Amino acid sequence: MAIVVKPLEPNEFDDGLVLARLGHAPFDEATWREELRALSRDAIQGGGLLARNSTGRVCGLMLYRILAVPGAGPSLxxxxxxxxxxxxxxxxxDALVYEAFQLARLQGCETLRTVRRxxxxxxxxxxxxxxxxxxxxSVF
Structure with missing residues (x-):
């Protein structure tokens, strides 16, 4: 299966919304766009990656940001x-994570953080x- 991963472009926001709803059903378009805008707040870099399969259909989405960490290097x-x-x-x-790691390494990242409820x-x-x-x- 050939997967192509590229940064999410503004003209692809609707494609990304479909996948965002798979993970979080109550997303509406306004919430989605606000989340995308918020990615770059307090971040060195932030954005989305969109994966497409060999037929060009959207099949994956990752939202990420690269944060400055006081006393350490930046973190993905x-x-x-x-x-x-x-x-x-x-x-x-795997393809999404690989691409995110490539972008993070270009920014000097050596650590990974995740956000989980x-x-x-x-x-x-x-x-x-x-x-x-x-x-x-433990001792015993």
């Missing part, structure tokens, strides 16, 4: 990633464990 922050395929959306997600404490601990920034120790 992934706000949303939506990939759609009838059988296997993972290659689409807090649900329950158990979910939060599982998420923190998954990214490897927590260490649990």
């Amino acid at each position: 922050e992934i706000l949303r990633l939506v990939a759609f395929d009838l059988m296997n959306p993972l290659p689409i997600a 807090l649900t329950t404490p158990a979910d939060t601990i599982a998420a923190v464990l998954a990214v490897g920034v927590i260490e649990l120790h």
Whole structure:
């Protein structure tokens, strides 16, 4: 499956809205456009990436920004990633992440941040464990 990932252009906002609604159903056009505008606030760079399959159909969306981190280098922050395929959306997600990492490295990023809604404490601990920034120790 050939996936082409490019920055989301203003004339493609409606294509991106379709995918944004897959991940967050209550999105309307005004909310979507405000979210896109907000990406560049307090960021070195921010925007969206749109993935298209070999037939040119939109199949993936990533919203990201690159943040200045006091006392450290800039960091890539992934706000949303939506990939759609009838059988296997993972290659689409991989292509989006790969492109975002390429853009981030050009800005000097060495770290990754994600934005996730807090649900329950158990979910939060599982998420923190998954990214490897927590260490649990015990004597027994």
